[in-house]
Amino acid sequence: xxxxxxxxxxxxxxxxxxxxxxxxxxxxxxxxxxxxxxxxxxxxxxxxxxxxxxxxxxxxxxxxxxxxxxxxxxxxxxxxxxxxxxxxxxxxxxxxxxxxxxxxxxxxxxxxxxxxxxxxxxxxxxxxxxxxxxxxxxxxxxxxxxxxxxxxxxxxxxxxxxxxxxxxxxxxxxxxxxxxxxxxxxxxxxxxxxxxxxxxxxxxxxxxxxxxxxxxxxxxxxxxxxxxxxxxxxxxxxxxxxxxxxxxxxxxxxxxxxxxxxxxxxxxxxxxxxxxxxxxxxxxxxxxxxxxxxxxxxxxxxxxxxxxxxxxxxxxxxxxxxxxxxxxxxxxxxxxxxxxxxxxxxxxxxxxxxxxxxxxxxxxxxxxxxxxxxxxxxxxxxxxxxxxx
Numbered sequence: 387x388x389x390x391x392x393x394x395x396x397x398x399x400x401x402x403x404x405x406x407x408x409x410x411x412x413x414x415x416x417x418x419x420x421x422x423x424x425x426x427x428x429x430x431x432x433x434x435x436x437x438x439x440x441x442x443x444x445x446x447x448x449x450x451x452x453x454x455x456x457x458x459x460x461x462x463x464x465x466x467x468x469x470x471x472x473x474x475x476x477x478x479x480x481x482x483x484x485x486x487x488x489x490x491x492x493x494x495x496x497x498x499x500x501x502x503x504x505x506x507x508x509x510x511x512x513x514x515x516x517x518x519x520x521x522x523x524x525x526x527x528x529x530x531x532x533x534x535x536x537x538x539x540x541x542x543x544x545x546x547x548x549x550x551x552x553x554x555x556x557x558x559x560x561x562x563x564x565x566x567x568x569x570x571x572x573x574x575x576x577x578x579x580x581x582x583x584x585x586x587x588x589x590x591x592x593x594x595x596x597x598x599x600x601x602x603x604x605x606x607x608x609x610x611x612x613x614x615x616x617x618x619x620x621x622x623x624x625x626x627x628x629x630x631x632x633x634x635x636x637x638x639x640x641x642x643x644x645x646x647x648x649x650x651x652x653x654x655x656x657x658x659x660x661x662x663x664x665x666x667x668x669x670x671x672x673x674x675x676x677x678x679x680x681x682x683x684x685x686x687x688x689x690x691x692x693x694x695x696x697x698x699x700x701x702x703x704x705x706x707x708x709x710x711x712x713x714x715x716x717x718x719x720x721x722x723x724x725x726x727x728x729x730x731x732x733x734x735x736x737x738x739x740x741x742x743x744x745x746x747x748x749x750x751x752x753x754x755x756x757x758x759x760x761x762x763x764x765x766x767x768x769x770x771x772x773x774x775x
Contacts, residue, residue, distance in 0.1 A: 571619065585614070616655035
């Protein structure tokens, strides 16, 4: 499977500032308020669920289109409590709300669990939506059978697909900044959306002049970009599922090795299938090979204690490969303990405190061994797996 860059969960840098505010998080049934908000652009009124309130009066709120917004105290002009139950909004109404914030030319495709906003061909959007629906069902079944308490996301999951890299980069730069040209798809914790672009006919795989992609399964899966395309879509959609089914809470201090490990565990494509993906936990050869080629003693223990290796300018692919290797080993050999560990992560609230000592203690409490001891097992297990080619 050719590697495509850009498996990334995106948050706003301003979130880090809040960790020092002494913020207290609400329970899932967060109170709803009508807020008058001042900004340089003028004053606006929003109805939102208040998720976190900092001691200085700042708020983390969830808007009706599922976006999180961080409000500084000086920007809040007035607050008024609202009834608990918001008015129902259909999937199509949600899609129309999102279209208003996108460039011109977008349309909406609504499926059972997804709202797909796209400006590429409808056939391509339908193929992607079918892949997402397959993942949605498989994800829930897999973790439910493993004993994890997961639920159907209560609202539609939103995916935005641009027709080409140029339009995608122009839009995504506000989220990704300088990394935009290295990231071909991402899940944003603040917007709760997956954003990507039509990878068929791009990056050296040109379409015939003047011809848009028809998006048929045959054309998609015979493209040289097919394996990377499927891996990107499944990886980012797995993040979205995990943060909407009760496995993780958005902006909670979930270790990146966990979220990225699960996404890489699910991402492996199957191009013999018309959807390009079928199995869960299939051997991810690019991740396996990369891990064996780059692993150094202590890498996994470091990964468990800190997210820094994922954020470093050099070597983040090493971290993804290590996360896949660790996750696969734990799921294959200690599934019950891994599920217990996920339950522990699910209980964490948005913007809660976290430390390397906390993470190490949680890991040892769940698996009964030190990170260093588990690391030795992972290295041996991956070497055996590689020898089974």
